[in-house]
Amino acid sequence: MESNLSHEECGEHSIEGKSHHSEKVKKNLAARLNRIEGQIRGIKGMIEKDTYCDDVITQIAATQSALNSVAKILLEGHMKNCVLERINEGDTKVLEEVLVTIDKLMRK
Amino acid sequence: MESNLSHEECGEHSIEGKSHHSEKVKKNLAARLNRIEGQIRGIKGMIEKDTYCDDVITQIAATQSALNSVAKILLEGHMKNCVLERINEGDTKVLEEVLVTIDKLMRK
Amino acid sequence: MESNLSHEECGEHSIEGKSHHSEKVKKNLAARLNRIEGQIRGIKGMIEKDTYCDDVITQIAATQSALNSVAKILLEGHMKNCVLERINEGDTKVLEEVLVTIDKLMRK
Amino acid sequence: MESNLSHEECGEHSIEGKSHHSEKVKKNLAARLNRIEGQIRGIKGMIEKDTYCDDVITQIAATQSALNSVAKILLEGHMKNCVLERINEGDTKVLEEVLVTIDKLMRK
Numbered sequence: 001m002e003s004n005l006s007h008e009e010c011g012e013h014s015i016e017g018k019s020h021h022s023e024k025v026k027k028n029l030a031a032r033l034n035r036i037e038g039q040i041r042g043i044k045g046m047i048e049k050d051t052y053c054d055d056v057i058t059q060i061a062a063t064q065s066a067l068n069s070v071a072k073i074l075l076e077g078h079m080k081n082c083v084l085e086r087i088n089e090g091d092t093k094v095l096e097e098v099l100v101t102i103d104k105l106m107r108k
Numbered sequence: 109m110e111s112n113l114s115h116e117e118c119g120e121h122s123i124e125g126k127s128h129h130s131e132k133v134k135k136n137l138a139a140r141l142n143r144i145e146g147q148i149r150g151i152k153g154m155i156e157k158d159t160y161c162d163d164v165i166t167q168i169a170a171t172q173s174a175l176n177s178v179a180k181i182l183l184e185g186h187m188k189n190c191v192l193e194r195i196n197e198g199d200t201k202v203l204e205e206v207l208v209t210i211d212k213l214m215r216k
Numbered sequence: 217m218e219s220n221l222s223h224e225e226c227g228e229h230s231i232e233g234k235s236h237h238s239e240k241v242k243k244n245l246a247a248r249l250n251r252i253e254g255q256i257r258g259i260k261g262m263i264e265k266d267t268y269c270d271d272v273i274t275q276i277a278a279t280q281s282a283l284n285s286v287a288k289i290l291l292e293g294h295m296k297n298c299v300l301e302r303i304n305e306g307d308t309k310v311l312e313e314v315l316v317t318i319d320k321l322m323r324k
Numbered sequence: 325m326e327s328n329l330s331h332e333e334c335g336e337h338s339i340e341g342k343s344h345h346s347e348k349v350k351k352n353l354a355a356r357l358n359r360i361e362g363q364i365r366g367i368k369g370m371i372e373k374d375t376y377c378d379d380v381i382t383q384i385a386a387t388q389s390a391l392n393s394v395a396k397i398l399l400e401g402h403m404k405n406c407v408l409e410r411i412n413e414g415d416t417k418v419l420e421e422v423l424v425t426i427d428k429l430m431r432k
Binding site for chain 1: 129134137138141142144145148149151152155156158160161162164165166168169171172175176178179182183185186189190205206209212213215
Binding site: 068072075076079080083084087088092095098099102103105106 | 284288291292295296299300303304308311314315318319321322
């Protein structure tokens with residue numbers, strides 16, 4: 001049986017209290033993204049001030065690692081919640097979707 | 109002969125008007141980093157609103173690609189300016205440094 | 217309920233005719249890996265003959281892309297067969313495992 | 325002044341005894357590539373025997389890391405020999421070339 005769950009509905013589940021990510025995880029992610037935003041602003045400033053390029057690139061690599069960590073935390077939550085839920089509802093199309101997403105992360 | 113150029117001095121060259129990056133490149137980089145900052149803020153909002161995780165991860169992958177482009181533009185400028193300059197001054201230590209930097213970019 | 221499926225048993229399923237990969241996929245993968253083996257031997261020969269390093273590195277990048285494609289085909293088969301099967305049997309531990317694997321592929 | 329060095333001539337230098345890579349480095353690279361060739365054959369066998377996909381993917385990730393190490397050793401040799409040499413001869417076009425190569429390695 002095909003599930004009638006659409007992306008939107010899966011999102012709505014969260015609003016109904018069945019969040020993909022616990023409040024703790026969301027706080028963790030928000031803190032990480034705030035730090036990353038600061039890193040991006042820092043890089044902008046470094047370029048403005050003609051900081052040695054090597055140091056700027058090192059800072060970019062660090063920011064990319066930080067973004068990668070966010071992606072991994074999201075993917076973990078996605079797999080353990082939405083993917084699992086939809087498979088249990090008989091909707092295997094979710095696997096195609098997550099494979100496309102993983103491909104994007106391997107590519108980046 | 110070993111060059112006496114330190115990172116700082118190489119940075120100072122820029123201040124003296126011999127910038128690693130032309131004003132045009134710096135404007136391009138600033139515009140890209142502003143867009144990336146907006147993307148990070150967008151990702152934060154998406155997580156806050158429990159957007160479908162797959163879409164958030166896709167947005168993260170796009171941001172990583174955008175950061176990669178910034179890194180490549182910087183590396184190009186670094187190689188064609190600072191690395192070239194220091195090699196011409198007999199300072200081959202710059203190659204060790206840039207190899208470490210490239211390694212970080214391959215790793216991210 | 218926890219599944220009693222171990223890695224080995226999951227492998228045995230295949231032998232009993234419930235292969236993770238169809239014969240067609242296995243032939244495709246074998247052909248790809250034969251080509252990759254040839255590429256590796258080619259790289260060895262290039263280094264032996266002092267081929268221009270740039271060309272050797274280009275060939276290595278092509279081989280890495282080819283290996284990446286093999287990894288993606290395997291991951292797709294794994295997700296659509298073993299992961300799906302074990303989730304349907306109530307064994308969600310498989311998700312932890314596949315996340316570790318995906319992490320390795322994002323890192324490589 | 326533009327250098328008359330073509331790729332081929334740069335390769336020929338090596339044959340005339342001015343190898344990009346010392347015999348020691350070449351032996352190291354050959355040993356690494358032999359191991360990688362064995363890994364590829366191992367992966368082929370694993371797929372033939374329906375080994376648990378997770379384990380096969382882990383082995384592929386290990387092989388990709390090993391190939392990455394070879395690429396880094398080659399890039400280091402390339403930068404410290406051919407790139408340096410051509411810059412010293414006034415041929416800065418080599419920088420464009422090596423940037424394209426680095427891009428391929430960042431992409432793989």
